[in-house]
Amino acid sequence: MVLTPTLSIWTGLIMNVEKSRSIALYPIVLVIFEVIVYLSNDMYFPALPQISAEFSVSISSVQITLTAWFLGAASLNLVVGFISDYFGRKTVLILSAIIFMLSSVMCSLSGTLTNLALSRFFQGTAVASIAVAGWATVHELMSEDDAVRVISWMSSFTVIAPAFGPLVGAGLLLILPQQGLFSVLALASALALVAIVVYFPESNPKEKRRTVSVHLVLVDYWNILTNKTFQNNIISLSFVFSGTLAWLAACPFIIAQEFNGGPLTIGMVMLGVFVGFVVGSILIEKLIVKHSTQIISIIGLIVCLIASIALVIFNTYLTFNLALLTACMFIFSVGNGLSYSTLQKQGIESCKEPMGARMAIFSTMIALSAAFGSFMSTRMNESVSVSFSYFLIQISVIAVFIKIIGFLLSINRTLRFRTTS
Template sequence: MSSSSSPTAVPEGAAVLRPPRSRGAIALLVLVLGVLTATGPLATDMYLPAFPQITEELGASEAQIGLTLTAIMLGLAVGQLVIGPMSDAWGRRRPLLVGVSLFTVTSVLCVFVPDVTAFIVLRFVQGVAGAAGAVIARAVVRDMFQGDDAVRFFSRLALVMMLAPLLAPLVGAQLLLVGPWQLSFWVLAAMSALSLVLVALWLPESLPVEARRAQGPRVLLATVGSLVRDRRFMGPVLSLGLSFGMLFTYVSAFSFVSQNEFGVSPQTYGWLFAVNALASMLGTQGNGLLVGRVDTRRRLAAGLSVALFSVVTLLVVALAGVAQLWSVSALLALMMFSVGFIMPNATVTALDGQPASVAGTASALMGSLQFALGGSVAALAGLTPSGEASLVSMAVVMASVAVLSLGAFVWGSRVRVV
């Protein structure tokens, strides 16, 4: 274990699962948890290119189809609040197996929806079920690793966590070339079924019976209240959620901005999207190389500072009317690079100080706030006279939340950023 590891609440003498040490075992764990964490974001974004087709086939309005996206985001937020405490009380495997099974079933049912109302309901249930993968994967990492060991693992896992929502629309667009919109949900069902097999065969229980903590409503509220009052937890959690809002604003708005304000083709947009995805990968790997050399909080502060610089510069360029496609793309790539530092370090900073007995609840609260902040912040970019996002509105939202994200870090750490 790293010297920066913090003590857990596991009782003395309790059997604790030892973290894997061999490269093969770690790679297998990354695969299993990576597929789990990717399922939710893929379910959120993969069907976006098919919105016009779904609208026509179901005889619904664009606003009604938009509610299917809102429904799954709400389900992901609510599901994490429910499943996280369950995993603290019952262990990680059982809630995870139930959640993955339910996600598989709802994905298949989405293929056969008769109308938009049923589609909205199923998407909410799908979100609740999909939350199991994200919240329990983080808790499993917290059970097995701490300190720099956890950062190294999250840096590997972050590749999947970040690439899934970024590349999902591109995958969905390609699926439309070979089949109808329902094909995306068949792919989700297949991925979920694969997750079920991987968990059943290769993911051991990471929370021993002695460390489990059953929580009634009153105890759960007390635990959540304690977490909310803990600056060491809430500071990085708010930084993470706001930064996710900055990222999600880019994901939801840049397709429209690039094609309508800069006149690029969908294919060119796809290449720009891929370049920024590569930038996020380089960021996560760069963060991993600095583990053990630079303190976790300093790496987080550096990521937040670079993100702030990139989006404030983007706002200045947009307001000055001198924005060019190359300069906008370069600044967005720099922002994506910084997110590769923010995500793993903020996650570890928040969870590392919490005992194993509440790791599931802490992970659930963090994930719920991440999706709630991300979804609500991204919607602000569309509050323009035309009702559509523009480069200026996108930059205003991203710069604002970047300021708040860095401020949350300073508030949580109670030290001046250097």
């Protein structure tokens, strides 16, 4: 008679403890999985020259494996929301971790470039599950203030970790063949899979799941894509971002072929680019006190343009060296850091559609711009640094032009509104 309520009390306490433990640990589990997924690209860059030599293929052929990863990242953003609404967030993350682990194993076993590119595509698909299902869980299980704090520290990890990715990859290449990088990723993702199964809660249980009207979602997508302010800001952002990814794809070959640098040199130079992006992001905190996000984004784009002009001048008319190359790309990355979040904020906040739809479109456009940048790096001729510098100045001019036109049109609309009112 007494044991029954006592057992039920203890059972309830144990369940509450387990629930509290999951709530406390799941952001850590999510950020670990996210870092592993991003490292599959950033850690991979220093291995590109080695892969080119092992498969006896051209630079442009190997760079296709980067494009494949970004196409994978872009492929599911628009549909993974439906899937997680119907099957649950945790289920989607578990499936994603399994696919990532298996594709990493396939990468390590690939004997042809075609198999490697296909495996890299499936690796990239994990990005969508994190961006949609993973981050949705944080918003659904936490209060607004707690979610903001947690997302803040999670974002800091996901920015810092890729910054050291090329250096980590270069270090591993000193003791492992390029296949070893994928074996490390497979092992790490297997551990992340176990952690997701054990500690990740389901924020969308069966009783709360609902079917989504595909028609309404498509209408939301169309409204976002035809929003002129969204177009202006996100297209400008996408062009600059494509320049960054073209650099990441071309950098290993520029350093290896034109400067005779090894994996560690590649890792150090690429680290400088990520540090530049972080510096730009930090400068926003200083500038936002006196300037609008509109002005800060224009400043950032102009900095990118100045850096690309300097790169062309140094590369074409002066004696070019690795220090000048690194300095120009550092400055370009500072401009990218200044413009990225400010352009994103302006574009995203200009829409009235659900946040999930906005982020799905934004994530898809960014992933496609990354795929475009990495693909364009495959079109560069023998003098990769010269070809890259001209590509960088072209996309910088386009980004500045689009943003300035949008800025002037917004001023014109404001003046017309004031006149009529």
